[in-house]
Amino acid sequence: MSQTLGVGILGAGPVTQAIHLPTLARQADRFRVVSVMDVDASVAESVAARAGAEAATTMEAVLDNPEVEVVAVCSPHQFHAGQVAAICAAGKRGILCEKPLATTRDEATQIAEAVTAAGVPLVVGAMHAYDPGWLAALDACADRIDSAHTVRSTIVLPFNDRYEDWATQIASRPAPPAPSGPPDTQARMDRIRGLVLGLSVHDLSLVRTFAPTLDSIDHAEFFTPFGGAISLTAAGRRVDLLAFMRPLWRPDWRLEVWGDDWSLRVQFTPSYVHGGSATAIIRGALGEQRLGPWSHNGYEGEWIELHDLVTGQTQPHHPLSDVLDDLTFTTDIADGAAAAIERGAAA
Known part of the structure; x- marks a missing residue:
């Protein structure tokens, strides 16, 4: 025990x-x-x-x-x-x-x-970093990481209250913001920065596995009510970040990676869902490999990681140096996306 x-x-x-x-x-x-x-x-x-x-x-x-x-x-x-x-x-x-x-x-x-x-x-x-579906995919692709040329993170979700209310009876939640007109440039800059830090951040440590250093922000656009598209170059690779929250029924949360002769697709469950792990499909010259699902998810995985670290049963999946590099990568993308919107408005 x-x-x-x-x-x-x-x-x-x-x-x-x-x-x-x-x-x-x-x-x-x-x-x-x-x-x-x-x-x-x-x-x-x-x-x-x-x-x-x-x-x-x-x-x-x-x-x-x-x-x-x-x-x-x-x-x-x-x-x-x-x-x-x-x-x-x-x-x-x-x-x-x-x-x-x-x-x-x-x-x-x-x-x-x-x-x-x-x-x-x-x-x-960041629950996806501890999801057994992702960890299995990462292990299976270990010898292909350096050959990736394109990475795409897609997050399309309803607003959080739908899943919060399915998961539990919420005692209290912050009041929604008051309606306002179209956001000005500063508001769009602030919101896309918030989009990166609040939504895209879930998968940026995963993206950084294949594209470890930010070279440039090539394009950034914010979409109302809360969403955006960011294209960037990282370690010479093309990365696209798509993230939207709007009142849709069907969620779509996936990470895709392509090399010349292989591809990886990891499909995640929505936030607040406690129904099992991500699944992954790896395609290559030898055919298709399917991974998952497992019975537990990244929410349990992050707590299991903490327990095992405290009780001396494991080494960290993500050492502090990696955590700090992930954070630098994330904040640089957030700041760069905001700057790209400002440049676009001034053009």
């Missing part, structure tokens, strides 16, 4: 309610939720009650609880650096931090310094 770790959660919004609590409930041999914090006391109490946990309204209350051994940072991204540093200072054993880990290099440096000094394992909650 695995060692069971006490979990504290900072932030009790829809991600905690619809993703982490159901995921942790399926891993009772590894984790038990001890404390749930939210600045809204009624939300903290409601969500904590679902897990039989203590409710808190401050980070300090969670970190002062001796039963809390690992902490999930599910707060808005601007709090991540300070909270990760506080968790390390409190002597906790492990951290799962939702993506984006940070939005600036300064914040990323603060986080890296804190976890390195404390020797605390850190897992970033």
Whole structure:
């Protein structure tokens, strides 16, 4: 039987309610939720009650609880650096931090310094990086990575509330933004940056496996209400990022890679869905290879990774140096896409 770790959660919004609590409930041999914090006391109490946990309204209350051994940072991204540093200072054993880990290099440096000094394992909650379907595809394509010439990430989803409401009864969610007219240039720049950091980020560490360094942003366009298309060159390879959220019924979330004589397609389940892993198809000169599905998904995979790191049962799939390189890649794309929109508006 695995060692069971006490979990504290900072932030009790829809991600905690619809993703982490159901995921942790399926891993009772590894984790038990001890404390749930939210600045809204009624939300903290409601969500904590679902897990039989203590409710808190401050980070300090969670970190002062001796039963809390690992902490999930599910707060808005601007709090991540300070909270990760506080968790390390409190002597906790492990951290799962939702993506984006940070939005600036300064914040990323603060986080890296804190976890390195404390020797605390850190897992970033980008679930696809821990999906067994992706990991199997990566292993099967290991000798083809350098021969890839084109990568495409496609994310077409309904708005989150559809899947949140299927996954659980949401205690509270942020109010939707007030209707407004067509976005001006600055608004489109801000929104495409948010699109990269909030949606495309899920698969950018996967993209970077095949196209590790950003060369240039070749085109960027934002589409209302929330979507965009970004074309870029990375390590000499063509990369297209398509991401849209709109009221559609049929989701489509896939990563595709092409070489001269082979191709890979990884098909993911939508966010908030707890119904199994991604599947993959690899085609080449010797025919077609199909992988998956597995019974668990990347949500469980990231928590399994944290448990095994804390208890000394594994080496990280994504060392801190890779995590920081992924973040630099992501923020450079976000900033470059915004700059491309600004250049287009000025032309």
